[in-house]
Amino acid sequence: MLRAPRLVPVLAILAMLAGVGAPAARAADPMTGANPTAQSVHERDLLNALGKLQGRITLPDGKASLLEQPQGREYRGFHERALPWIGGIVILAVLAGLAAFYLVKGRIPAPPRDPGGRTVLRFSAVERLGHWLTATSFIVLALTGLNYVFGKRLLMPLVGADAFAGWSHWSKYAHNFVAWAFMAGLLMLIVSWVRDNIPDRFDVAWLRAGGGFLDGSHPPAERFNAGQKLMFWSIVIFGLALSASGLLMLFPFAVLDINGMQAAQYVHAIAAVVLIAVILAHIYIGTLGMEGAFEAMESGSVDLNWARTHHSVWAARLARDDPAARALRSGSPAPAE
Numbered sequence: 254m255l256r257a258p259r260l261v262p263v264l265a266i267l268a269m270l271a272g273v274g275a276p277a278a279r280a281a282d283p284m285t286g287a288n289p290t291a292q293s294v295h296e297r298d299l300l301n302a303l304g305k306l307q308g309r310i311t312l313p314d315g316k317a318s319l320l321e322q323p324q325g326r327e328y329r330g331f332h333e334r335a336l337p338w339i340g341g342i343v344i345l346a347v348l349a350g351l352a353a354f355y356l357v358k359g360r361i362p363a364p365p366r367d368p369g370g371r372t373v374l375r376f377s378a379v380e381r382l383g384h385w386l387t388a389t390s391f392i393v394l395a396l397t398g399l400n401y402v403f404g405k406r407l408l409m410p411l412v413g414a415d416a417f418a419g420w421s422h423w424s425k426y427a428h429n430f431v432a433w434a435f436m437a438g439l440l441m442l443i444v445s446w447v448r449d450n451i452p453d454r455f456d457v458a459w460l461r462a463g464g465g466f467l468d469g470s471h472p473p474a475e476r477f478n479a480g481q482k483l484m485f486w487s488i489v490i491f492g493l494a495l496s497a498s499g500l501l502m503l504f505p506f507a508v509l510d511i512n513g514m515q516a517a518q519y520v521h522a523i524a525a526v527v528l529i530a531v532i533l534a535h536i537y538i539g540t541l542g543m544e545g546a547f548e549a550m551e552s553g554s555v556d557l558n559w560a561r562t563h564h565s566v567w568a569a570r571l572a573r574d575d576p577a578a579r580a581l582r583s584g585s586p587a588p589a590e
Contacts, residue, residue: 363544383441390435
């Protein structure tokens, strides 16, 4: 039989357990259904009212005191939800459209080659250097940039977390350093071609004819037709937007605050999606879409009949104004470049 002194510890433990369980029992009381936190302020309402959640710190970097703000949640929602959908839909739509056009129309054939094998210089070595520098660097930037958006969802399940972490680490360095080559190439293209891409009276007729893609005609065109001019100005405008926003992110908070950095990310992402779509169309026309187009950027020279067919105004002006091409009018062979 237990004595009274020995019952004291047992009773104390039972009392403690009853006290701990009482609040939980009251919180889940099925009789009243009362929720003791029903009147408390929710976190989202608090953040919306305050605008941001910020405290006091002793660190030298004052920005570290900002824990969260509504703009940060909006950016996170854009990056994690909206951007993958926008980018995926745009890229897949462009690829599907190009594939459908190729299946329906096939490859645009080149005209019969000049019987004398005459060629004309279309792009100089400096112009080709600027083109390939921009093109190759942009491919690297596009692949590494898409990794930020789709890599975690598509690549990591295939290669594993460790391999994906290593790839992402080095792709970040490649993205940051190759960006300088892209900006250099873009400046070379602007300096080399801006004068030849000013709109002229032939562009209206070219656009009305749809570039001849549907009926096989060849509207008169200068050195660059209206489609190429639209391509050029798209690359210039969105390429400069991509470069400017990228520079701001390469040197974070040097010019902008946190909201400005998020705005730069918006601009960078949207410009990148547009440029990827434009470059995909450009790659298609320069390779599968049109015979003889790749030759111009490979060697710099094109067949004389190709120039007269696709860029008749430019070929006539070249024969009239360029001393090295005056032989084109007389029918004698032009020097191959």
